Amino acid sequence: MENPSGKIDEKARFRFKKEERLCSKIIIDKLFTEGSSFLVYPYKVVYIDSDFPGEFPAKAAFAVSKKLYKKAVSRNLIKRRTREAYRLNKHMLSSDNTYSKKALIFIYIGKEILQFPSIEKSMIRIIERIKKVSIQYP
């Protein structure tokens, strides 16, 4: 908005600060009770339209089931790889008015810990699907 040169946008492109992470317990509860979802292996993605301050197209959270992965180390590894894939590709979601703002949760349901390249591939497919879903027709 106030950066016609687009420089800050360029810098902030790969940033992923606390404002872009989904922290509110209320929204998370709402997501699980009212949200829609789709599957792109190895993820289940839950999303809902949500309004929040800021210029970001979405707020995201990442989850790994404690039942599938009992050790904290492996859960951390999956969440870190997922977060990294989201951080590197979230610029594809633009913050135009043509798209509604979203709250997202990525739930890892794969039974094996995948390497980063295949995780990134799935993430790109997920983001394209979210784009499709959130087009607003005025």
Added chain:
RNA sequence: CCGGCAGGUUGCUUUAUCGCUCCCUGUGUAUACAGGGGGAGGAAAGUCCGGGCAACGUAGGGCGCCGUGCUUCCUAACGGGAAGAUCUCUGAAAGGGGAUAAAAGCGUAACAGAAAAUAACCACCUGUUUGCUUUUUGGUAAGCAGGAACGGGUGAAAAGGUGGGGUAAAGGCCCACCGGUGGUUGUGGCAACACAGCCAGCCGUACGCCUCACGGGUUGCAAAGCCAAAUAUAUCCUGAUUGCGCCGCUGUAGCAGCGUAGCAAGGUUGCCCGCUUUGUUUCCGGAUGCACACCGGAUGUCAGGAGGGGUAGGCUGCAGCGAUCCCGUCAGUGAUGACGGGACCAGAUAAAUGAUAAAGGAUGCUUCAUACGGCUUAUAGCAGUGUGGAGGAUUACAGAACCCGGCUUACAGGCCUGCCGUUUUU
């Protein structure tokens, strides 16, 4: 050298790109940007003990429950640790595992076995009855009465062991030596205890109950406090006012004071005594002389508290001058302590401390080359050791959540110190 045991220590490195969180400085009113710096572990794990800290409870006493249980020491404390004592299992050894309060009383001991503790199944001995035999003051078989723990068999365990005397046959029945137990004296040790002497024939083992000593209030940082936001004052208690009962004073409307005791229930975070709080036995009516039982009523307002309801955001707690960490010296066998110097060292909260790529290191494996000495069926082959190259593999266990001290469990590999040497080889 190799194999093993014990203790300690360490537990991948570098570069590039893109990020996360906290602190400081600067620009900057908020947001934000730039620079600099900090950012997982020895177990952060299990949540098994012990504390700190916090809230609540608590006059005091008794009983119960739970935990611990050789000795001395260490420690803030411990069920932890160090050094030691006795017994026992295991190992060739270095070592490793386990047990240990006291004993007055009581209980249990599967299967097998006659019997598991006031022992008699077989065999043994004595007496006697009957039968058989005639080797007739004997022998033998069966029964009865008794003696006897020496032999056999069972068992995890059978009433100390060996030898001798003694006896009908035997037996600590008696004696010598050995072992144990108890008493006692001496020596050593702070002590557990050890060793030695003397005395007593006193002589099964295991487990449990009981007993004794010491310790233990409960819940946990989602504790606890504050702010913001938000819903709703159901119910209960206390005080004031109005009102109830009794008594007193003035005097017919006010004022001041009191409400004992019994019973029941609750609280006292297992129970009881005790303590404490509340209710009731009070009044009126249904309802009729009295009593009991039953049903209904004994108001409203304000303030405070309990409780309920709401919230699930932020701040403090909470990032620590400390049972702190590092180095050194001294004391001590050691756990540990004292002193001196230096340091201030993660703080996330759907939860940071990373992701990706490349190179390197370490350790096995396969293969090739080469060097060394050895063996054989000897210009060759075999296995071993060292060095170098190539390929592929492995690089563990595991992630802080209020903080410490331990314990337990998991862990690829490397390093250091000390100790042991059964088999095989040199």
